[in-house]
Amino acid sequence: MFNSNTLSPQRNDFFLLWTLRSLSLIGGALSLLILLFIVFESSSVIQEIGGLSFFTDASWYPKEGLFNLVPMLAASLLAAFGAALLAAPLGILVGVFCNFYAPQSLAWFYRRCIDLLAGIPSVVYGFWGLVFLVPWIGSLRPPGASLISGIIILTIMILPTMAMTADAIFRTTSKSQLKSASALGFSKWSIIYKIVFPAARKNLFAGFILQIGRALGETMAILMVCGNVVQLPKSFFDPVRTLTANMALEMAYATGQHRSALFVSGLLLLILVVGLVFIADFFEQDLRYD
């Protein structure tokens, strides 16, 4: 099987090691490279008009040099928090159902459906939202394309991952604790409420934070259902434009300061999302689930 020259040619090993090491350096340097490029591209407009203008300018009129990001930032945060708040209890419900109530075959089927939903591309959710959700909301209260449509679409999109996270967390609850509890005569619900939930609290919170991050970065679906009017929403039925939608809409034709300002909003988004990842890491306890 091994001919003579497969045995210990030290020179080969040396090249191999360095090839592998340089490949990993490329892989590892990517996130730094991304940060560098985004910072570099946004630096020109920050130097020209200063960082504060992004929060104090009159409005977002890139042609006139006015770059107020606050309405879009508010829209992004409202949509992401709203969606995460709705998706978290539903996800926990699915986790509880699949682990403690459903018979095995039904739980398998449930998980399979969740898996499927998690794999549906955001543009397809956006299309569904555009065809069904927006007209439906519009019939309740025009115009339909609004903050609330965005929140609902985002909820549907992050629910599968929230459910998978909760499911994985509940599955790892200590079996011996569950057994002692039922030996003590605890009913099913009091086991869940008094033992499973307290044990899972921190990890669930970490999952919740991660989902906010995902919702913040979501682009296509929210772009297709939110109406894309730059304004601070007065109600849930007002159309809004999120940071991500703004980048996707204007990047193709933006030049000069305008382009640079879009990179500033990208930088802002990147900082928010990575910050949330770090916060989630801080809360997450010794449990690994992929």
Next chain:
Amino acid sequence: MIKSAQSKVEYLVTYIVWGLSILLLLSMIFLIYKMVGPGFSTIRWDYFLSEPLNSGRSGGISSILISTLLIVGVCLFVAIPIGLGTAIWLTEFTTSQSFLGQNIRRSLDILAGVPSIVFGLFGNALFCRYLGLGFSIISGGLTLACMVLPILIRSIEVGIRSIPSEHRFSASALGLSTFSQLYHLILPLAVPGIVVGLVLGIGRAVAETAALVFTSGYVDRMPSSISDSGRSLSVHIYDLSMNVPGGESNAYKSVFVILILLFFLNTLTMFLADRLLARKVMNE
């Protein structure tokens, strides 16, 4: 007395959990049906074989499929060597205390969390502008490569880690060089993990829209080379539903195609991950 109150709560909670969960499940099935149904009933084979006409309102998606294939091809061509190399180095040549290893891992974790639109900005700046590739299939593919890299590396790592260390000890005892050990032992055993990573990566790449809109562009004609602009299937759906009035029925067909494709990839991943990976470890 106390006992009966408690069991009332118990019954109530059981009903609520069952009721809500079944309701949720039914609405999920309804949602999937609503997305797939209209496309399924109207799609014909020639949809795959003809080029889009009249901005996609009529005609098929042949050029779109070719562009998608090329974009994913470029993405994998770049991502596989880097991903494989990084995964092998991280698992076989670093300890968990190694400074470089730890930081590369952390950097990859961050990369996995970066929103796709930010990848798009980065790709637009680096590939389209600085490297002068313009809006092209190659820019789009390279951008996607950066995006799928963390997923690819993670799955390959899982595959390699599942190889028992006894194998490595025997190989070392036989006097095999590191290179031969990798080539004859680790890589063949890691194939299931690599395949799972690839399928996951392809799924992510096919589903991606935001990162492609301003890297590989909108052009819907047949690409003549990979430095031509090309429209991926997901961008096609976006364009048909947002920018083309009357594009809805063809958008449904494209949605059907992309969902079937992703369903196939998803099932394949599950099958491979469950069967191959488990059997490999048990048999050895």
